[in-house]
Amino acid sequence: MKAAVLFCHSDEQELNKVVGKELGRQYAQLCQYANEHNFELEQVFFHxxxxxxxxxxxxxxxxxxxxxxxxxxxxxxxxxxxxPESQMRFIPPTQACFLREHIQQMKVGSRQHPLPAEKRNLSGKPYLYSKEKTR
Structure with missing residues (x-):
């Protein structure tokens, strides 16, 4: 079995029921694709x-x-x-499958820039990022 990473994303700035539902829809769709193509899920990211x-x-x-x-x-x-093309230089080289465009495997990313090292201690939110409201 090939291992894969799932990436679910919403452009919304705040996590709410609608965003949660959208991420759940994407997750179900990506899992179905992974199962149909014999991918083993290595990690899942919700952004x-x-x-x-x-x-x-x-x-x-x-x-x-x-x-x-x-x-x-x-x-x-x-x-x-x-x-996006404008961000490719910051993404490590990888193969990607994109469901909407019916692309089964495509090279994305480059070795142009190393990953930022300034963030050594990450938050306790391992796979979900949501901006905290400031009071």
Whole structure:
């Protein structure tokens, strides 16, 4: 079996019921695809907020580090939009499957920039990032 990492994402800035439902929908769809194509799930990441690979939040940084150390370096995501061309230089080289575009495997990322090392201690939220409301 090939190992894969699932990446579910919502652009919304706050986690709420609608976002939770959307992430759940994506997760179900990606899991179904993984099962149909004999992928073993290595990790699953749920990301909420802006996708800024140059200055990643905790979850995005964990995701990128996971890709870098993954056994298979295959990520399954709903759409290629989650990996914009302008950000490719900040993403480790990997293979990706994009369901919406019917792309079964495509190379993404580059070795141009190393992962940021400034964040050594990550938050206790291992796979879900949500900005805290300031009072």
């Amino acid at each position: 909420v907020g802006q996708l800024d690979y140059e200055h990643p939040d905790d979850v995005l940084l964990r995701f990128l580090r996971g890709l870098q150390s993954s056994r298979s370096r295959i990520v399954i995501a709903e759409t290629r939009d989650y990996f």
